[in-house]
Amino acid sequence: MRPTVHDIAAAAGVSLATVDRVLNQRPGVRHVTREKVETAIRELGYVRDVAAANLAKGRTYPLVFILPASDNSFMHGLNAEIRQAVLRSSAERTDIRTIEVPAFDPAALVSVLEELSREKPCGIALVATDAPEVRAAVDRLVRERFPIVTLVSDLTGSLRHHYAGVDNIAAGRTAARLLGRFLGSRKGEIAVLAGSMLVRDHRERLEGFAAVMAEEFPGLAILPVLEGRDDPEVAHMLVADALSRNAGIVGVYSLGAGNRGLIRALKEKAVDRILTVIAHELTAHTRAALIDNTIDAILNQDAGHEVRSAIRVLKAKADGLAVIEAQERIRLDIFLKDNLP
Amino acid sequence: MRPTVHDIAAAAGVSLATVDRVLNQRPGVRHVTREKVETAIRELGYVRDVAAANLAKGRTYPLVFILPASDNSFMHGLNAEIRQAVLRSSAERTDIRTIEVPAFDPAALVSVLEELSREKPCGIALVATDAPEVRAAVDRLVRERFPIVTLVSDLTGSLRHHYAGVDNIAAGRTAARLLGRFLGSRKGEIAVLAGSMLVRDHRERLEGFAAVMAEEFPGLAILPVLEGRDDPEVAHMLVADALSRNAGIVGVYSLGAGNRGLIRALKEKAVDRILTVIAHELTAHTRAALIDNTIDAILNQDAGHEVRSAIRVLKAKADGLAVIEAQERIRLDIFLKDNLP
């Protein structure tokens, strides 16, 4: 049986009240006594029964999710997963609130973060906009002992405790290798459709993609990036235009959202040519396109996993517990038409 | 706040003791009274606080893992993950025991299962050997209300509550498409290395692989399967022999274990030719081979996820709780050298 506070008290030769004072860092314990207790804790290998403690405290975990107000399938999916998590709140003792901030607006994000420092949630998950002032605000909150995880888009160089999202450089590299290998010996040009080069995840995907293309597939040239602003209409226009004007395009990499427009353009303009297409994010549209061979592979991050992982990590950090690293690694899913879920 | 037993008692106009009798299906409650309580439970949306209940009961979850005594990297990895889970036992209230049975031996598996029915663990996870008598034994245990999940290898058509493993037909299909697409327009023969055609997961992978090959890549012919018994030495011998004798081989699909031998054979015999190779299971050896381009892609199932998922599902079933389906789906990982963890 695992030791309890009573065992610690007995072993350290002190009362239960003193053990409690040490465990919950309450004042009024002499240094030597504290050490006695801590030694007993170490020697008996005591670990607090979190379930019992939470029961006694009536503890809940007030968590805040900060999301950009973007109107695309991925963000809708992410929102839906958070709502699912809210439904599980009572069983998980969480109390989840979402805050929407204008997309790509560091100042707005910073001001929300600053407000939160007064509200005292026990954890914050945010889709980070990559800017120095955001990094500073996050670092400040971390120093004030708020558990913070970045979600989907990381904030490299900040003090955030954890990143619940995929490695976007690796994603771009993987896309490049898949595209290059699928094209085999064919030479030609590659169109890249992104949302915006102002977003870190898109920049990173492109960076990885371009690197592998340059290293390993010299026969394939990347055309200037089309910035579709994650908007289906804009994407459609840009891709249709590129395909009309450039007969040398043999492949397309869509690293952002707005794939509905991409798919429409492909169906209109590429019926007569063999195009290899790799896109990000599995949605109803990209799934259908994968099945009817319009798209050849889909790279995906599972929003449900990201949300659940963020919650687990925030709770663990709030309790000062360890996380299972391998469990919290968000994997890049590669879907061909054969392994769709 | 979520309702407690007290709220139910008040709402149903009965005492706490009666609510307890209903909740824990103890005898001595009239039918009408039981209905009153059940109505109150439904109307207030009461759900038992599992943490508090476990505390009161001093409950632990005695779980049994039944594994084949196979000496290959994957099984070693699976064992290691179970040991990790054992380390978390006290926090998770589990009490995990593993039983090794001879591989590919239905009778041995059945006799272990029958013993377990006396021991009364609260959940059983087994790597199933696909045989009618095993299916019957599992079904019997399920009828006796034991939660049972299959691990890594399923038992289709049985009553097991859950399968914690990948869809092997999809895995085979995916391997075929990757191989076919990587080979592009090249024609030739494909060598397939399996462990044994007596194991269901290997049969299924081959089935999926052969189906897609036949449908979509008529230029590629599958050679008779090499059965390496998941043994590196045997695998080496078989592959080396096949490569020496058949100059038309352009691709290899290794769907079982024993990849150490495969890799050695490839390095010895295929230096002068361009071979596309897809293998299963990420190990130190296959990882190195992927990095040095001996292997082109690795399909993997994450043993850690499988073990953790099996435990979560067994605990949930033991408590009669729902599982998060999407969370428990074991995904097929596809690794290129760019997205290695």
Next chain:
DNA sequence: GATTTTTTGATTTACGTACATCAAAATTGG
């Protein structure tokens, strides 16, 4: 050494549930 201050002990209640006991009430059978 007396006084103040700090530290420690003893004890209680609470969290939500499980489980046991005994008495009281209601129902059933004859």
Next chain:
DNA sequence: CCAATTTTGATGTACGTAAATCAAAAAATC
């Protein structure tokens, strides 16, 4: 309607921890 039986209520203890109170002991101060 009485007795036997079944059903229900009231109550207490337990699980492991948190948190509070008050008294007692020890240490520090002068």
